[in-house]
Amino acid sequence: MSTLSTHVLDAEAGRPAxxxxxxxxxxxxxxxxxxxxxxxxxxxLGADLPVGVYRIVFEVDGPFYPEVVVAFRVTEPGAHYHVPILLSPFAFTTYRGS
Structure with a gap:
């Protein structure tokens, strides 16, 4: 079954959140x-994840975004999924990490 980790980087401060x-x-x-x-x-964050659609909710409490929600699909049983976000006060980005 799949596993999951995440990472939040604060682009404004230039350091981890x-x-x-x-x-x-x-x-x-x-x-x-x-x-x-x-x-x-x-x-x-998660282990033994079967195939399906998941949501990670980051409660960032920013000036514009109170939370960031990233929906993603587990398609490969046994794979590791890393879903990081890069955060700033008025924007965010995400990608499938390794």
């Missing part, structure tokens, strides 16, 4: 919740 609440959702249920560590990471 520490203490950001993060939750993993699937089919309307919360599967896991955590906060980013001192390096802006959640190293094991």
């Amino acid at each position: 520490v203490g950001v609440p993060v939750r993993l959702e699937h089919e309307g249920r919360v599967l896991a919740e955590d906060r980013t560590d001192d390096d802006g990471r959640v190293r094991a």
Whole structure:
């Protein structure tokens, strides 16, 4: 089964975003919740994820975005998924990391 990690970088401050609440959702249920560590990471947000569509909700509490939601699809059983975000006050970006 697949595993999941994430990373939040604060582009405005030029450093990791520490203490950001993060939750993993699937089919309307919360599967896991955590906060980013001192390096802006959640190293094991989900494990044993079957194929399907998931949502990571980052509670960033920014001046424009109160939260950032990234929906993604697990397609490869056993693969590791890393879904980071790069955050600034009025924008964010994401990609499939490694």
